[in-house]
Amino acid sequence: MAHASDRYYVPHGSPWPIVGSVALLLLMFGIASTLNGAAIGKISMLAGAAVLLFMLFGWFGIVIKESVDGFYNQQVDRSFRMGMAWFIASEVMFFAAFFGALFYARQLSLPWLGGEGNNFFTNFLLWSGFENEWPSNGPAEIGGDFKAMGPWGLPAMNTAILLTSGVTITIAHHALRAGNRGMLTLFLGLTWVLGFLFVGLQGYEYAHAYHDIADGGLSLRLDSGIYGSTFFMLTGFHGLHVTLGATMLIVIWFRVLKGHFTPDSHFAFEGVAWYWHFVDVVWLGLFIFVYWL
């Protein structure tokens, strides 16, 4: 803590916010162009992703250097923790919206369409003969012919993988508090390997889902009615979060290798570890609500 002072550290003249803005502009321009079939879209998307990566490296590097050089006092540490709490609050709302959509479709709108309660005429006049079942391909088979994703095989295996990674990060956490750097390095390393294994298997599962039933797939796509939409929205955004979490795990793994954390000073580790437990719980919720209940 060579430079720690009673003043709240504020960085001066950082170029990274504007670099980040350029990255997002290129990305969004690329995505919009690609959706409209313009050839330049993919190039712009790749350029945006490259600039974003450059920004992440640069910005993370600066923040880590400031932390190691002792610019951050207790008050800055507190503000990081508050920032983390508010970020998680927004994440909870994000996932609550998607889980809420699943709940609404299954518990409310499908029973209504099926004529439950005082909705006899909804069913009789709109979709006569429609029965409330889950998984549903909707009234008039709007979702087409598909098979639902079963819980055995890859989903169960992926759950086991994520839970194992939850165990390894917990062992790493105990090792950090006990000052055992060897165990910490090993188990934190295992955690991000398991994280990327999960993402790889999820990609494989998606390919299987998207293939036609005739080709041995499930014909299950984003437009396969309310089941397909909620399935891919929930698992897709979760997969994105796992990718993000695993990337952050790698960053702190390198920081562990460099000896940045002590048993009493390791907010970055705690933040990432908590985030990993969070994505793990979201998956468990998905596994239970999408596949079982």
Added chain:
Amino acid sequence: MVIAKIFVLIVFFGILASLGSAMVYLVRDEGRADRTMWALTWRIGLSVLLFASLFVAYALGLIQPHGLTPTG
């Protein structure tokens, strides 16, 4: 069986509670106590228990996953 589903939901709420309390400790303890770590240890312990009990409940015929073909 409804009772198996209620059990699953209760354990899941326990998991949410331990994860939530870990976040509170993360903000309050500022890395100088073991409460965050232990709350997260409870979190993973309960999760493994829940995953294992799904298999047991299935083997005992108490719970069934969704069918494989949609009906509409």
